[in-house]
Amino acid sequence: MRDSVLAFDDIRQDFPVPGRSTAMRVLDGISFEVRAGKFTAVIGPSGCGKSTLLQMAAGLLAPTAGAVRHRGRKVEGVNREVGFVPQQAQLFPWKTLAENIELPLLLRGVAADERRERVAQAIRSVALDGFGNHYPNQLSGGMQKRGSIARTLVYRPDVILMDEPFGALDAQTRMVMQSDLQTLSAEVGATVVFVTHDITEAILLADDVVVLSQRPSRMLAHIPIDLPRPRDMFEPFRNPRFDAAYETVWAAFSAQVAGARRPH
Amino acid sequence: MNEIVERALDRPAGKPAPERAALRARLAVWGQRLLVLAPGIALIAFWQWASGRIIKELYVSKPTAVVERLYELFASGEIYPHLWITGQELVFGYLIGVGAGIVGGYALGRSPRLSAIFEPYVMAFYGIPKIALAPLFIIWFGIGMWSKVALAAIMVFFLVFYNVYSGVKSVDRELVNLAKVMGANERQLTTHVYLPAASPYVVLGMRMAIPYSVIGVIVGEFTSSMQGLGLFIHEASATYDPAGVFAGITILLAFVITANFLAGRLERRLLRWRTPMGAAPTDI
Numbered sequence: 041m042r043d044s045v046l047a048f049d050d051i052r053q054d055f056p057v058p059g060r061s062t063a064m065r066v067l068d069g070i071s072f073e074v075r076a077g078k079f080t081a082v083i084g085p086s087g088c089g090k091s092t093l094l095q096m097a098a099g100l101l102a103p104t105a106g107a108v109r110h111r112g113r114k115v116e117g118v119n120r121e122v123g124f125v126p127q128q129a130q131l132f133p134w135k136t137l138a139e140n141i142e143l144p145l146l147l148r149g150v151a152a153d154e155r156r157e158r159v160a161q162a163i164r165s166v167a168l169d170g171f172g173n174h175y176p177n178q179l180s181g182g183m184q185k186r187g188s189i190a191r192t193l194v195y196r197p198d199v200i201l202m203d204e205p206f207g208a209l210d211a212q213t214r215m216v217m218q219s220d221l222q223t224l225s226a227e228v229g230a231t232v233v234f235v236t237h238d239i240t241e242a243i244l245l246a247d248d249v250v251v252l253s254q255r256p257s258r259m260l261a262h263i264p265i266d267l268p269r270p271r272d273m274f275e276p277f278r279n280p281r282f283d284a285a286y287e288t289v290w291a292a293f294s295a296q297v298a299g300a301r302r303p304h
Numbered sequence: 305m306n307e308i309v310e311r312a313l314d315r316p317a318g319k320p321a322p323e324r325a326a327l328r329a330r331l332a333v334w335g336q337r338l339l340v341l342a343p344g345i346a347l348i349a350f351w352q353w354a355s356g357r358i359i360k361e362l363y364v365s366k367p368t369a370v371v372e373r374l375y376e377l378f379a380s381g382e383i384y385p386h387l388w389i390t391g392q393e394l395v396f397g398y399l400i401g402v403g404a405g406i407v408g409g410y411a412l413g414r415s416p417r418l419s420a421i422f423e424p425y426v427m428a429f430y431g432i433p434k435i436a437l438a439p440l441f442i443i444w445f446g447i448g449m450w451s452k453v454a455l456a457a458i459m460v461f462f463l464v465f466y467n468v469y470s471g472v473k474s475v476d477r478e479l480v481n482l483a484k485v486m487g488a489n490e491r492q493l494t495t496h497v498y499l500p501a502a503s504p505y506v507v508l509g510m511r512m513a514i515p516y517s518v519i520g521v522i523v524g525e526f527t528s529s530m531q532g533l534g535l536f537i538h539e540a541s542a543t544y545d546p547a548g549v550f551a552g553i554t555i556l557l558a559f560v561i562t563a564n565f566l567a568g569r570l571e572r573r574l575l576r577w578r579t580p581m582g583a584a585p586t587d588i
C-alpha cells in the first residue's frame with residue numbers, strides 16, 4: 041500500500057517470566073497498516089500487549105519476531121519520527137508548561153525565534169493560554185493532558201502514538217478532549233495510532249479499528265469506520281450509523297471475551 | 305497569583321503587598337521565627353543562671369564568659385589563623401566531596417555495567433566509619449591541611465554519592481524514553497532529564513553532608529594538627545578553659561548555620577518546580 045505510513049508485520053513478542061523457564065507470549069502474529077493522515081484505534085483487553093505494540097513503533101522495544109516498518113524502513117533503535125502521548129501526561133515536572141512544549145524543538149535544534157512562535161501557537165491550540173509559566177504540579181489532570189498533546193503536536197511528528205491518553209480523565213473532560221483531539225488532528229492531517237480499551241472512544245475517533253484478542257494476542261478484526269466527520273463526541277448514540285459500527289466492533293470484540301454481555 | 309507564588313517561595317516580595325492578608329501572613333512568619341528562637345534563649349538563660357549555682361563554672365563556663373572570650377579572640381586576632389585554616393579545610397573538603405560524589409553517583413547511576421561492578425565495593429566502604437581513617441590520613445597526607453580536607457571529603461563523598469546514585473537510578477524510565485523519542489541525545493538526556501530529576505537527591509545529599517564535613521575536619525584536627533578550630537578547642541579543653549571550648553563551638557555553629565542557609569537558598573532555586581505554588585485550577 042502506498043499510503044501506508046506504519047506497518048506492523050507479523051509481530052510476535054515473548055516476555056520472560058521471572059521464576060519460570062518458558063517465556064510468556066504476549067503478541068502472536070499481529071499485522072496491520074496505518075494509513076497516512078488517518079486515525080487508527082487499537083482496542084483489546086487489558087494486558088493484551090497494546091502498549092507493547094506502541095513501544096515497538098517508537099523503537100523502544102525490538103519485537104521477538106517480525107518487524108515494524110516506518111515508511112518502508114525497518115524500525116531499529118529509537119524512532120524519532122514519531123510522537124508519543126503516554127497514559128499519564130508525563131510532562132517533565134521540572135519544566136514549565138511552555139518549557140515542556142519547547143523541549144522537542146530545542147532537542148531538534150530549532151532556532152529560538154521559531155521555537156517561541158511555535159510554542160505560543162501550540163499552547164493556544166490546546167486552549168492553555170496564560171498557563172505557559174505554570175509548572176505541571178500547578179495544572180489539573182486535563183490541562184496536563186492537553187500540554188502533553190501540545191508537546192507532541194508542536195514538532196509535527198510523522199505519526200502520533202497515543203496510549204490510552206484519556207483513560208484517567210473524568211467522563212466530561214474526556215469527551216471534551218476527544219472532541220478537541222478530533223479537531224486538532226484534522227487540522228494538521230495527523231496520522232494517529234490510538235490505543236484504548238473503550239469501544240465507543242475507538243469508534244468515535246478512528247478511521248480504522250484494530251481489534252486484538254486476549255493474551256496471547258492475535259488480531260481479531262480490522263474494521264473501517266466510515267462515519268462522516270466531524271463526529272459528535274457528546275451524543276454519539278443520536279447517529280444510527282454509530283450504532284451499526286458499534287455492533288460490528290462489539291461482535292468482533294466479544295468473540296473473545298468469555299462470558300461477556302453486551303452492556304446495553 | 306503572583307503573590308501566592310512569591311509567598312510560597314518565601315522570598316521577600318519585590319512589591320509592597322497591598323492586602324492585609326499578606327501583611328498578616330508576614331507577621332505570622334515572624335511570629336513563628338520568634339517561637340523557634342524561644343527555646344534557645346531559654347536554654348542560654350538557664351545556663352547563665354545555673355552556672356555557679358547548680359554546676360561549677362569551671363565545668364560549664366557561662367554565656368557571658370563565652371561572649372567575652374569570643375570578643376577577646378576576635379579583638380586580639382588570636383582566632384584568625386585558626387579560622388582561616390579550618391575554613392579552607394571545610395570549603396575544600398566539602399566541595400571535593402560533593403563534586404566527586406555527584407560525578408561518581410551519576411556515572412554509576414547511569415551505567416548498569418559500572419554499577420554492577422562497583423556497587424558492592426562502594427557499599428562496603430560506605431559501612432566503615434570514616435573517622436577510623438583519621439590517623440591513616442595523617443600519615444598519608446601529613447599533619448597539615450590536606451589530611452583534614454581528605455577526611456571531610458571522604459565523609460561528604462559517600463553521603464552525596466549514595467543520594468545521587470539512588471536519585472539517578474530512580475528516574476522514571478518513561479520520561480527518559482519520551483525524551484529519546486523527542487530527539488534527545490545522551491548529553492541532552494543528562495541536562496534535561498537525569499540531572500533535574502536527580503536534583504532533589506543532590507540537594508538532600510549536600511544538606512546532609514554539611515555537618516559531616518565539620519565532623520571530618522574537627523576530628524582530623526583533634527587527631528593531629530598545627531592550627532585550626534579543632535586544635536583550638538582541643539587545647540582549650542586540655543587547659544580547663546570551658547569558655548574557650550564553647551567559644552570554638554559557637555564559631556563552628558556559625559559555620560554550620562551559614563552553610564545551611566546557603567544550601568537552603570540553593571535548594572529553593574533548584575527545586576522551584578517541586579514547591580506547590582498556589583493551587584491547581586480544578587477543571588480543564
Ligand SMILES: Nc1ncnc2c1ncn2[C@@H]1O[C@H](COP(=O)(O)OP(=O)(O)O)[C@@H](O)[C@H]1O
Nearest residue numbers: 055056066084085086087088089090091092093
Ligand atoms: N518489559 C516487560 N517485561 C516483561 N513483561 C512485560 C514487559 N512489558 C509488558 N509485559 C507484559 O506484557 C503484557 C502486555 O503488556 P501491555 O503491552 O502493557 O498491555 P496493555 O497495554 O494491552 O494493557 C502484560 O502482561 C505485561 O505484564
Ligand SMILES: [Mg+2]
Nearest residue numbers: 090091092203
Ligand atoms: Mg497499556
